[in-house]
Amino acid sequence: MRLSKDSEGYIQYLKNVKKDKRKVLIYQILFLVGFIVLWEVLADLKIINTFLFSKPSDIYQLFITYMQNGELLKHIWISVYETLLGLGIGTILGILIAIALWWSEKLSRILDPFLVVLNALPKTALAPIIIVWAGAGIMGIVVTAVTISLVVTILSAYNYFINVDEEKIKMLKSFGASKSQILFKLVIPSNIGNLINLTKINIGMAWVGVIVGEFLVSRAGIGYLIVYGSQVFKLDLVMMGVFVLAFCAWIMYEILNIIEKIYNSRR
Numbered sequence: 001m002r003l004s005k006d007s008e009g010y011i012q013y014l015k016n017v018k019k020d021k022r023k024v025l026i027y028q029i030l031f032l033v034g035f036i037v038l039w040e041v042l043a044d045l046k047i048i049n050t051f052l053f054s055k056p057s058d059i060y061q062l063f064i065t066y067m068q069n070g071e072l073l074k075h076i077w078i079s080v081y082e083t084l085l086g087l088g089i090g091t092i093l094g095i096l097i098a099i100a101l102w103w104s105e106k107l108s109r110i111l112d113p114f115l116v117v118l119n120a121l122p123k124t125a126l127a128p129i130i131i132v133w134a135g136a137g138i139m140g141i142v143v144t145a146v147t148i149s150l151v152v153t154i155l156s157a158y159n160y161f162i163n164v165d166e167e168k169i170k171m172l173k174s175f176g177a178s179k180s181q182i183l184f185k186l187v188i189p190s191n192i193g194n195l196i197n198l199t200k201i202n203i204g205m206a207w208v209g210v211i212v213g214e215f216l217v218s219r220a221g222i223g224y225l226i227v228y229g230s231q232v233f234k235l236d237l238v239m240m241g242v243f244v245l246a247f248c249a250w251i252m253y254e255i256l257n258i259i260e261k262i263y264n265s266r267r
Contacts, residue, residue: 093153145213
């Protein structure tokens, strides 16, 4: 028996769902505020070393200073631009290669051991070599970000494609559907949600690639701020860079969440 959308039970169910979401949000805010307050108190009481851990009030003052002189926005823009490039290229190229593997079973069998080995390699450790090959500057940083996310994207997307319901594929074939029609009418549409989730994972990987690249060669960006702060033992700057990085990654993740909700509501 299905509940009507106008029934009392369904309305109450929606209210309970919203209430639970509000509770979770309140708990998250309380946890964050509690952590910051505890950090500040421990720093003021000299229980933790502010030289090593800094403290929230000092980080905030530094944040305001960098915002007022416009320097922080410049660094944020450079890192976000590099991350978006790495994320877009890595995700799109990975999906296209996964489609090629799905299309040709022989190609997938040939490339399978190479992809497994590439996935096992520590890409961040290879970043210096990648930057030497691709060149310093934005190009090397973006290539590093693409390299870190590409193989995972290929393997994950290919796994999604080959696990589409075989009965549905047989049904389409029985109606005379071509391989391209099966791909665009069934395989890709049925995996849009999975590909959005894969892109969420790639956000973190792209940021890792960008920050590692900025550690090595950049003269601007969030990664540059963090490594510069550590070199001059200015832990306020390091912690500010970490918080800004976390906030930028969270914003990108939430944008994808909104896209996913819109897709699910129109599905």
